Amino acid sequence: MTEFDPGAFEHQAQERWQHAFEPDPAGAEKFYINVAYPYPSGAMHVGHGRTYIVPDVIARFWRMRGRQVLYPMAFHVTGAPVIGISKRIARQDENTIRLYRDLYRVPPGVLEKFVDPLTIVQYFSDEYQRVMTACGLSIDWRRRFTTVDPTYSKFIEWQWKHLYGAGYVIKGAHPVRYCTYDENPVGDHDLLEGDKAEVIRFTLVMFTYGDAVIPTATLRPETIYGVTNLWVNPSVTYVRALVDGRPWVISREAAEKLQLQDHTVTIESDIPGTDLIDTTVSHPLCGEIPILPAEFVDPDMASGMVMSVPAHAPFDYIALRDLQQEGRYTGIRPVPLITVEGYGNVPAQDAVEKAGIASQLDPRMETITQEVYSAEFAKGRLLEQYGGRPVRVARDEVAALMAAKYGSVVMYEFDTRPVVCRCGNRVKVKILHDQWFLKYSDPAWKKQVSDQLQEMALVPAEVRAEFDRTVAWLKDWACTRRVGLGTRFPWDTTQLIEPLSDSTIYMAYYTIAHRIRDMDPAILTPEVFDYIFLGRESPGLPERDRLDGMRNEFLYWYPYNFRFSAKDLISNHLTFQIFHHVAIFPKENLPQGMVVFGMGLLNGAKMSSSKGNVFLLEDAVKEFGADTVRMFLVGSAEPWQDFDWRNELVISTKKQIERFYSAVREMKDAGGEPSDIDLWLASRLQEHIRKTTEALDNFQTRQALQESFFGIESDLKWYRRRCPDDRDGSRMLGSLCSAWVRLLAPFIPFTCERIWQELGKEGLVSFAEWPVADEKLINRRIELAEELLLRTADDIESIKKLIQITPKSITIALAPAWKHGVFKTIARAPDKNSAIREMMKDDAMRRRGKAATDAAKQCTTLLHRLPPQVIELIIKDGINERAVFKQAKAFLEREFGVPVHITDAEGSPHAKATAALPFKPAIVIE
Numbered sequence: 001m002t003e004f005d006p007g008a009f010e011h012q013a014q015e016r017w018q019h020a021f022e023p024d025p026a027g028a029e030k031f032y033i034n035v036a037y038p039y040p041s042g043a044m045h046v047g048h049g050r051t052y053i054v055p056d057v058i059a060r061f062w063r064m065r066g067r068q069v070l071y072p073m074a075f076h077v078t079g080a081p082v083i084g085i086s087k088r089i090a091r092q093d094e095n096t097i098r099l100y101r102d103l104y105r106v107p108p109g110v111l112e113k114f115v116d117p118l119t120i121v122q123y124f125s126d127e128y129q130r131v132m133t134a135c136g137l138s139i140d141w142r143r144r145f146t147t148v149d150p151t152y153s154k155f156i157e158w159q160w161k162h163l164y165g166a167g168y169v170i171k172g173a174h175p176v177r178y179c180t181y182d183e184n185p186v187g188d189h190d191l192l193e194g195d196k197a198e199v200i201r202f203t204l205v206m207f208t209y210g211d212a213v214i215p216t217a218t219l220r221p222e223t224i225y226g227v228t229n230l231w232v233n234p235s236v237t238y239v240r241a242l243v244d245g246r247p248w249v250i251s252r253e254a255a256e257k258l259q260l261q262d263h264t265v266t267i268e269s270d271i272p273g274t275d276l277i278d279t280t281v282s283h284p285l286c287g288e289i290p291i292l293p294a295e296f297v298d299p300d301m302a303s304g305m306v307m308s309v310p311a312h313a314p315f316d317y318i319a320l321r322d323l324q325q326e327g328r329y330t331g332i333r334p335v336p337l338i339t340v341e342g343y344g345n346v347p348a349q350d351a352v353e354k355a356g357i358a359s360q361l362d363p364r365m366e367t368i369t370q371e372v373y374s375a376e377f378a379k380g381r382l383l384e385q386y387g388g389r390p391v392r393v394a395r396d397e398v399a400a401l402m403a404a405k406y407g408s409v410v411m412y413e414f415d416t417r418p419v420v421c422r423c424g425n426r427v428k429v430k431i432l433h434d435q436w437f438l439k440y441s442d443p444a445w446k447k448q449v450s451d452q453l454q455e456m457a458l459v460p461a462e463v464r465a466e467f468d469r470t471v472a473w474l475k476d477w478a479c480t481r482r483v484g485l486g487t488r489f490p491w492d493t494t495q496l497i498e499p500l501s502d503s504t505i506y507m508a509y510y511t512i513a514h515r516i517r518d519m520d521p522a523i524l525t526p527e528v529f530d531y532i533f534l535g536r537e538s539p540g541l542p543e544r545d546r547l548d549g550m551r552n553e554f555l556y557w558y559p560y561n562f563r564f565s566a567k568d569l570i571s572n573h574l575t576f577q578i579f580h581h582v583a584i585f586p587k588e589n590l591p592q593g594m595v596v597f598g599m600g601l602l603n604g605a606k607m608s609s610s611k612g613n614v615f616l617l618e619d620a621v622k623e624f625g626a627d628t629v630r631m632f633l634v635g636s637a638e639p640w641q642d643f644d645w646r647n648e649l650v651i652s653t654k655k656q657i658e659r660f661y662s663a664v665r666e667m668k669d670a671g672g673e674p675s676d677i678d679l680w681l682a683s684r685l686q687e688h689i690r691k692t693t694e695a696l697d698n699f700q701t702r703q704a705l706q707e708s709f710f711g712i713e714s715d716l717k718w719y720r721r722r723c724p725d726d727r728d729g730s731r732m733l734g735s736l737c738s739a740w741v742r743l744l745a746p747f748i749p750f751t752c753e754r755i756w757q758e759l760g761k762e763g764l765v766s767f768a769e770w771p772v773a774d775e776k777l778i779n780r781r782i783e784l785a786e787e788l789l790l791r792t793a794d795d796i797e798s799i800k801k802l803i804q805i806t807p808k809s810i811t812i813a814l815a816p817a818w819k820h821g822v823f824k825t826i827a828r829a830p831d832k833n834s835a836i837r838e839m840m841k842d843d844a845m846r847r848r849g850k851a852a853t854d855a856a857k858q859c860t861t862l863l864h865r866l867p868p869q870v871i872e873l874i875i876k877d878g879i880n881e882r883a884v885f886k887q888a889k890a891f892l893e894r895e896f897g898v899p900v901h902i903t904d905a906e907g908s909p910h911a912k913a914t915a916a917l918p919f920k921p922a923i924v925i926e
């Protein structure tokens with residue numbers, strides 16, 4: 001026999017698993033799970049590892065339960081990211097080269113070839129497959145494809161024909177995130193920074209400045225009545241530019257942005273910020289006002305100019321106050337224009353003073369600003385002289401007035417910045433014309449999605465609200481791009497379908513991927529897919545037999561049972577895929593469930609490839625072994641919780657697996673006669689089987705491991721203590737080993753395949769039958785007796801530590817029958833206090849006086865500490881404590897090495913004996 005050698009186990013199992021996980025439609029019921037496929041532009045780290053290992057554990061579990069399980073994988077290569085990477089490598093970008101050469105360890109000869117984006121994709125797809133296989137993922141690799149395969153493009157064309165036919169593909173003008181370097185709209189996947197940024201619509205308020213205008217961007221046009229000054233940054237150089245033929249004074253950044261938003265812009269000259277300070281501007285709604293200096297004005301925010309409303313904007317208030325404290329501009333007073341409940345005349349001043357804020361740099365400024373804005377919007381009203389209307393009405397009215405009479409226009413800007421493209425360029429807002437959209441705003445379509453979500457199993461349950469919010473909030477989605485890899489957009493072939501829009505129903509494509517691969521794309525007309533996926537007949541379908549095979553495959557596997565993905569995809573991909581499914585497939589083929597993951601941390605910090613805070617999955621497998629990596633990733637947290645990779649914890653996981661391996665090898669040949677303790681062990685095992693199964697049914701991988709690994713391990717520890725001196729265990733341990741190995745096989749399949757062989761079992765443990773709890777072996781009476789014994793032994797242990805004398809004897813004093821009565825009465829009562837009062841009305845109890853009330857209190861405390869199932873058993877069956885201890889007398893004497901006396905507490909000469917309670921005898925050590 002060999003020693004624990006994970007590398008050898010892995011090698012051996014991999015050979016035996018060749019083609020083992022390639023399921024075809026069969027008589028058995030199916031279980032189809034899939035994961036959001038990876039974008040292979042870099043090496044996998046341990047965070048990715050969990051994303052694929054959790055579904056593998058679930059796949060292995062259901063396979064052992066007799067299901068035909070499909071777990072496929074493909075690679076998403078659509079879009080601009082790899083093109084960006086290859087461009088950066090071509091121009092020798094230092095950061096990119098360092099990432100690929102040093103972190104991902106791409107050999108120099110290969111790295112040179114990365115100037116071709118498809119080489120990157122090919123290299124990392126192969127690497128992904130290699131590392132996933134090394135992790136033991138039971139994937140059907142026959143079905144692997146990429147989203148740029150010609151046959152896949154035909155499938156996407158078919159999908160889009162249906163979306164178009166349903167009226168969900170529309171054309172319009174729209175502000176989008178845009179990279180001027182790539183000349184392309186930018187999706188979430190294309191961003192280095194700012195993926196939460198939203199496009200906000202600002203009103204530009206036009207102040208007259210000599211022959212020019214100075215536009216300031218605002219979300220609160222109604223506050224024009226309270227403007228006391230403009231803010232300009234004295235250290236910024238602004239520009240004078242002709243915008244649509246009229247001179248504007250704006251920041252240089254704004255000039256560039258306005259060009260992307262349907263304005264013609266020609267820069268005429270530079271204007272230093274200092275030249276603007278202390279000059280005046282005017283607006284018909286606020287009159288003439290001065291321009292004041294402020295360093296906080298960001299030239300990269302909208303027009304780069306800011307109007308100041310110190311009565312209602314805390315930032316403006318405090319900036320003005322700072323200047324005035326230096327004795328400057330002391331003539332300016334805040335001009336209130338809104339009254340709002342809970343604040344005085346000058347809400348900004350109130351808020352700043354109440355919070356005790358001394359400086360504009362105080363981090364709480366953002367919060368109090370939000371509070372003032374929200375209060376004014378919800379409950380504020382303009383003063384009578386400004387029309388007296390509620391803020392929420394006045395805002396739109398003033399905006400409309402400004403647009404109609406005072407030259408205001410709209411400018412789009414992000415709510416948070418910076419927003420940075422993968423190419424390193426700052427992303428801006430551009431208004432795209434003739435842009436194609438998916439009409440996610442369509443109410444009828446949203447309704448269908450909501451209805452389907454209602455019927456789906458969502459794990460964990462809390463994510464349902466987030467899905468509902470996403471469906472309600474989703475707007476039309478720009479679905480084409482000019483640059484990138486992918487499928488040409490059928491109605492404008494200069495464009496491509498963008499990455500999040502060509503990856504919504506590919507789970508259906510997996511069912512046929514291996515059968516369609518070598519077909520001629522030219523014959524894959526929409527009619528062909530209509531037949532495969534919708535069963536629609538049309539004349540002249542080619543290769544009818546093959547199509548029937550694919551139709552059969554689709555009908556067998558679809559709908560999928562569960563889709564797995566990280567929680568940051570709820571707001572896009574996971575919701576989009578439901579939209580697309582309901583638009584295309586009939587009811588019976590709609591998705592059944594989703595499992596949403598938490599995030600991965602590395603030593604407490606967020607994993608990030610670009611920041612170098614990652615641990616590569618392959619390195620982890622090499623260093624610790626695949627089973628250790630698997631067990632740690634699925635056992636340290638439930639899938640939806642965040643997990644934290646720490647090497648020292650991973651090392652202890654490895655030791656646990658080794659312990660399991662040697663424990664089984666020690667036990668498997670035990671041949672002693674079974675005794676009561678074997679019945680106990682068998683009974684406990686049934687409970688662990690039941691609970692492990694239940695946990696995995698609910699995707700609780702951590703809970704399942706607690707039961708199947710640590711639960712059984714701690715039982716065995718007790719079992720060994722309870723075994724008579726003359727033997728190591730009985731022949732019943734053999735069947736425990738068999739069940740234990742099978743329970744752990746989904747988690748640590750390599751070690752389990754090895755042990756399965758050592759147990760002399762036929763075939764692969766990966767396909768062995770999942771253990772089923774045998775009700776006949778459950779023996780509550782024995783379990784309760786051992787529970788009592790174990791707790792008492794623990795008590796003796798702690799008392800021994802406490803008194804620190806060498807004991808000569810141990811006395812166990814048992815509680816009298818009347819205390820058992822008290823215990824049961826209180827345990828059964830829904831209201832413990834009134835139960836005690838009620839009980840004390842009884843004559844016999846009253847006569848016991850303080851002893852009775854003390855016992856009632858102690859029983860109540862004890863009841864809080866005992867597990868509910870133990871209490872239930874005590875009430876139901878009762879327990880003969882004397883018999884339990886009498887039988888275990890020899891065991892206790894062996895354990896503690898002194899004579900053990902069992903006695904009744906009442907009548908005992910020991911004062912301590914009065915403390916005896918049911919299930920907690922008094923212990924006297926002498």
Ligand SMILES: [Zn+2]
Pocket residue numbers: 179180181182421422423424425
């Ligand atoms: Zn870019």
